[in-house]
Amino acid sequence: MSVPVLVLAMSAACCLGFGFVLQQNAAQRAPLGDFLSPRLLLDLMRMPRWLGGTALMVAGMGLGAVALGRGELSLVEPLLATNLLFALVxxxxxxxxxxxxxxxxxxxLLAGGVTAFVVAGRPSGGHALADPLRRWLIIxxxxxxxxxxTGYAKRSRLTSGPALLAVAAGTLYGVQDALTRVSGQRFSEGGLVELLSGWQPYAVAALGVTGLVLVQSxxxxxxxxxSLPALTAxxxxxxxxxxxxxxxDRLRTDTVALSWEAAGLAAIVAGIVLLGMHPAMPQGGAERARVRDVRTG
Structure with a gap:
């Protein structure tokens, strides 16, 4: 693992973790009538704390994009998952x-899981993208x-909805990270013209905005x-x-390596859940926002 990639990914995780806490602190004051609506972002833009959190999130995504340009997605993603540590701090x-x-x-569990997955899997870059059919099937x-x-979350927005939305957003962000790496490769090969001539950067922007609406909802x-444990996992x-x-991307596939990789991923998820459910995490003010929304509705 190269030191620059490690530093970039951990810096990105720090910005993301801090940004998520500030965003949630502001979003809990938004009216519930904005649920899953782009109007929610317009309301949040009036809150300085949310803007600060978003600036940190954008900085984290930028640092993550640079890390993805220098390292494999299968290496950078587990490192980005440590954003929960910084949110907890x-x-x-x-x-x-x-x-x-x-x-x-x-x-x-989180630190050990990341270490086990990276050491056992030894992620390395592949030689080519998947064929178009496989590519579109995955995306x-x-x-x-x-x-x-998201459809299920809309029907249960005050019970399991937040966790479902967070999983949906995390899934979109995973695809966004992959397309960010492809966009970086296109830019390296042909500059700005090559980048803007492809569909990938526009998909990155669309996924980013959609994921942002889901996360803030x-x-x-x-x-x-x-929400944050589900998103981070x-x-x-x-x-x-x-x-x-x-x-x-290539991972080691012998029996021992696969066992450690699976154990590492399981430890990452378990660590994320334990840290995300820690009493230090903000409890939020959803009930207060709900009452305010009923009174003004």
């Missing part, structure tokens, strides 16, 4: 909640899954504990699937 600083056994176990399948989850309706899983199936 900021939340813990604000709540003064001790880390406790749950926090330390979650930290160990279509991911987007279809996100649409299906999840943030406004429930505490961060219900879904994105690397979708990204790794796209890296291997779409971009030709």
């Amino acid at each position: 900021l939340s813990r600083h604000r709540t003064r909640q001790p880390l406790g056994r749950q926090g330390w176990v979650g930290l160990a 279509g399948g991911m987007i279809g899954l996100a649409l299906l989850l 999840a943030f406004e309706t429930a505490p961060l504990q219900m 879904a994105q690397p899983l979708a990204g790794i699937a796209c890296g291997v199936g779409l971009l030709g």
Whole structure:
């Protein structure tokens, strides 16, 4: 693993983690009538805290894009998943909640899982993109899954809806990361003209805006504990699937390596859940927003 890729990915995770906390703190004050509507972004743009969180998120996505340009998607995605650690750091600083056994176990699982997956899998770049049919099947399948989850979330927006929206957004962000890497390759090969002549950068923008609406809708309706773990777990899983199936990333496939890779991914997800459910995470103000929305509706 190259040190620049590690530094870029961890810096991106730091910006994303801090940004998510600030965004959720602002989004919980938005009216529930904006649920799953682009109007939600217009309301949030009036809140300085949300703008600050979004600036950090954009910076994190930019750093992540540079990391993706220098390293394999299957390597960068697990590192980006550590954004939850930084979100917990900021939340813990604000709540003064001790880390406790749950926090330390979650930290160990997440860090150990990332290490196990990277060391066992030894991600390396493929030689070519997947054939067009396979490419569109993977992208279509991911987007279809996100649409299906969003449909279910709309019907249960105050119960399981936030978690479903977060999984949908994480899935789209995983596809976005794959297309970001392809866009970077096109830019390296032919400059701005080559980049803008392809559909990938426009798809990256569309996925980014759609994912942002889904994430903010999840943030406004429930505490961060219900949405951020699902988002953080879904994105690397979708990204790794796209890296291997779409971009030709290679992982070791012998029995021992596959066992450690599976164990590493399981530990990452378990660590994310434990950290995301930590008492230090913001509890949110969905109930207050709900009451305010009823009174003004």
